[in-house]
Amino acid sequence: MAKKPASGQEMWGGRFAAKPDEVMEAINASIDVDKRMAAEDIQGSRAHVRMLADSNIVSETDRDAILEGLDQVEQEIVGGDFPFRKDLEDIHMNIEARLKEIIGEPAGRLHTARSRNDQVATDFRLWTRQALQTRADQTRGLMEALLEQADLHADTVMPGFTHLQTAQPVTFGHHLMAYVEMFSRDRSRFLDCQDRMNESPLGAAALAGTGFPIDRQKTAADLGFKAPMANSLDAVSARDFAVEAVSACSICAMHLSRLAEEIVIWASAQFHFVRLSDAWSTGSSIMPQKRNPDAAELVRAKTGRIYGALQALLTVLKGLPLAYSKDMQEDKELTFLAFDALDLCLASMTGMVSSWTVDKSAMRAAAAHGFSTATDLADYLVRELGLPFREAHHVTGATVKLAEDKGCDLAELSIDDLKSIEPRLTDAVYSVLTVEASVNSRQSYGGTSPVRVREQVSRWKELLS
Numbered sequence: 001m002a003k004k005p006a007s008g009q010e011m012w013g014g015r016f017a018a019k020p021d022e023v024m025e026a027i028n029a030s031i032d033v034d035k036r037m038a039a040e041d042i043q044g045s046r047a048h049v050r051m052l053a054d055s056n057i058v059s060e061t062d063r064d065a066i067l068e069g070l071d072q073v074e075q076e077i078v079g080g081d082f083p084f085r086k087d088l089e090d091i092h093m094n095i096e097a098r099l100k101e102i103i104g105e106p107a108g109r110l111h112t113a114r115s116r117n118d119q120v121a122t123d124f125r126l127w128t129r130q131a132l133q134t135r136a137d138q139t140r141g142l143m144e145a146l147l148e149q150a151d152l153h154a155d156t157v158m159p160g161f162t163h164l165q166t167a168q169p170v171t172f173g174h175h176l177m178a179y180v181e182m183f184s185r186d187r188s189r190f191l192d193c194q195d196r197m198n199e200s201p202l203g204a205a206a207l208a209g210t211g212f213p214i215d216r217q218k219t220a221a222d223l224g225f226k227a228p229m230a231n232s233l234d235a236v237s238a239r240d241f242a243v244e245a246v247s248a249c250s251i252c253a254m255h256l257s258r259l260a261e262e263i264v265i266w267a268s269a270q271f272h273f274v275r276l277s278d279a280w281s282t283g284s285s286i287m288p289q290k291r292n293p294d295a296a297e298l299v300r301a302k303t304g305r306i307y308g309a310l311q312a313l314l315t316v317l318k319g320l321p322l323a324y325s326k327d328m329q330e331d332k333e334l335t336f337l338a339f340d341a342l343d344l345c346l347a348s349m350t351g352m353v354s355s356w357t358v359d360k361s362a363m364r365a366a367a368a369h370g371f372s373t374a375t376d377l378a379d380y381l382v383r384e385l386g387l388p389f390r391e392a393h394h395v396t397g398a399t400v401k402l403a404e405d406k407g408c409d410l411a412e413l414s415i416d417d418l419k420s421i422e423p424r425l426t427d428a429v430y431s432v433l434t435v436e437a438s439v440n441s442r443q444s445y446g447g448t449s450p451v452r453v454r455e456q457v458s459r460w461k462e463l464l465s
Contacts, residue, residue: 030329031089037127040127042077044126045110048202049062051214052112055215057213066099069102113203113205113210114202126223128245135339135342135346138347140187143187143464147177147464149358150457155171155450157170158170169372169438173457174453183252190248200223200227204236206236206324208233237323246313246334246335249310256345264296267293274357274358276296279355303345305341306338312334313334371403373411373432374400374410385422399421
């Protein structure tokens with residue numbers, strides 16, 4: 001009779017006579033990370049054993065016992081009563097060992113025609129597929145919050161910036177709609193990635209497929225995959241789906257960080273464009289006047305964590321030969337980290353946007369300073385006086401210098417001041433020198449005019465409905 005292996009080797013120890021070193025157990029175990037995939041592991045096992053019975057590889061009696069036992073395992077995990085053991089390495093062996101304790105000998109038939117290699121690949125795809133859907137839904141929620149604010153502020157004038165210098169007046173609604181467009185692309189990346197990865201590795205076994213007459217189409221359909229993966233080597237070794245998913249998280253985090261940076265600026269005393277609600281602000285331990293935009297700052301900071309997960313994941317995978325290597329154990333922790341951080345960032349940003357207070361007067365006053373209507377004056381000179389744009393640019397530059405020397409804005413120059421630079425100007429020029437006139441004139445498709453902004457808000461509300 002073969003010697004019974006030590007408890008830590010119950011699932012694979014026939015080849016070994018001694019227990020692993022404690023340090024080896026510590027570096028080898030992944031249960032603290034991959035127990036998050038318990039639901040997916042049970043889901044995959046149910047599909048697998050149903051297929052085995054339908055294919056006459058295991059009996060219906062064993063199938064029913066295994067399914068009943070998996071139900072109990074699931075209840076224990078959900079109830080917090082499951083005895084997770086580090087010596088059993090991972091979630092797959094923990095569940096199988098507990099299943100054996102519950103139902104005895106039939107549990108050993110569950111692993112027929114599969115390997116931990118295709119098992120973990122299946123679990124990981126199931127988990128990532130759902131995580132992508134959840135982030136797509138969260139991104140949609142943020143878009144809806146931005147749309148509501150854009151609708152409210154379609155005609156709220158603010159300065160538009162280039163190089164963080166006042167450029168031209170825009171509307172706050174128009175500014176927020178730029179982020180709606182960005183996050184819409186993030187949402188589509190999550191959904192595109194989800195569609196591309198939606199193939200089943202189950203049945204690829206260790207790397208070469210199996211000699212058992214399994215039905216991979218059946219398990220793929222049972223698990224909601226559109227098809228089984230066509231190459232068994234690729235099925236167990238491919239992790240580009242995780243790289244793509246974390247890459248999509250990174251791009252979304254970059255967009256969130258840009259908006260977070262703007263919130264930090266807007267909420268400052270120097271700008272005072274927005275006031276974050278008490279729920280999304282913190283104070284100082286020593287300066288009682290402070291209202292700190294900590295949530296926005298942490299959204300900005302967590303972007304680095306998500307970028308780091310992507311770079312680490314790429315580095316783990318870059319030198320691996322086909323098919324499976326233990327290095328791949330590291331892929332899940334990195335992917336979980338990225339999705340967890342993005343979850344917090346999306347929820348925080350949606351909360352801040354939904355509840356902030358906008359100071360319209362501060363925005364309007366800032367928009368009126370910095371000669372923000374200079375381009376409108378140049379356009380007026382071209383349109384009404386027929387000047388070539390380069391000459392109009394020169395005339396406008398001289399006008400800006402005159403206003404700067406006088407310490408006033410363009411609209412505060414007298415008509416005599418303006419005529420000293422371009423004699424043909426009349427009082428009609430003042431109609432283009434206000435910030436309201438400027439934003440109202442920008443009616444090209446995609447422009448900042450309140451009319452165009454409300455059109456885009458309506459279009460997006462309809463698309464999201």
